[in-house]
Amino acid sequence: MTTGTNSPQTSVDQMKSGMAVGIDGSAGSVAALKWALATDASWGPVTPVAVWQLPWWEVALAGSAAPVAYVRREHSIDEALDKILADESIPTGQRDRLADRIVLEGRTVPTLLEASAAHELLVVGTRERGAVADTVLGSVSIDCASQTKTPLAVVPHDGGNPDGPVVVGIDGSDNSARALGWVLEHIGDDVPVVALGAWSFVVHGAWQELPVVDDRSQVETREAVEAVVDQVCNDLGADRSRIVVEIDRADPRSALHAAGGDARLLVVGARGLSGWQHLVIGSVTTALLHQPVCPTIVIPGL
Secondary structure, three states: OOOOOOOOHHHHHOOOOOEEEEOOOOHHHHHHHHHHHHOOHHHOOEEEEEEEOOOHHHHHHHHHHHHHHHHHHHHHHHHHHHHHHOOOOOOHHHHOOEOOOEEEEOOHHHHHHHHOOOOOEEEEEOOOOOHHHHHHHOOHHHHHHHHOOOOEEEEOOOOOOOOOOEEEEOOOOHHHHHHHHHHHHHOOOOOOEEEEEEEOOEEEOOOOOOOEEEOHHHHHHHHHHHHHHHHHHHHHOOOHHHEEEEEEEOOHHHHHHHHHOOOOEEEEEOOOOHHHOOOOOOOHHHHHHHOOOOOEEEEOOO
16 A cells, blocks of 8 residues: 655656546545446546644643654544455455555645645545535635645535536636536546536516517527537547437526536536626536535536
């Protein structure tokens, strides 16, 4: 087993592909690990990454015995990982994908991001506390999504619908094009892909008159989604016919959340156009990660 207490650089250099999965012993992190192991084998090996840190008060109380406390904590993390990885519900074929674990001391989010930098995907679970609790208490998945340069997968406890389509949020931005490109490069040709755009209608006219609904937003949204799909397919030489374009008249957050209920995977860009950003309540990406209804992958911008 590979462990470390100073810098993840040595361990990371040994892994140039595959997935890093953040493990903290919670049910959410175990669900994330099982989801990663069940993905297509072409996604590569799965590396469990555990990050730990002694509270300052525990270090202060330990005094001269602090080095012993550090060793005990690291050993306890290894023992917890042994128990998780020995779970009999993990099929033998999937267990073969496990790479050497990485155990590191440091602050959770920056250390986890550094350890996963050389992997193709970082996978974390969710505690499913809800938007208010995540805002007050903090959320590893939200913090990772705002800082990561590696695609991030946030996996809920139920793991999504394995028979559903992959839904990609498209708003016409370069980031949404990168999200669709990631899907076409990593998802098998036999899996249906839905390119989803959303718009909210505008009503014109005085209150005494009959309202006039402006459908330009619907037309413009469809044109933007179609343009992204055509561009990405042309760039990658992908089959355009495998992608279904859907336009929903709803807030983008609501539309993607609803579509994710029947999806095996929801993929979005880290940031979209201004119309997809809601500065008071939070961006579309942040809203989706508070309570993901299926595994949700965030593709970072350049």
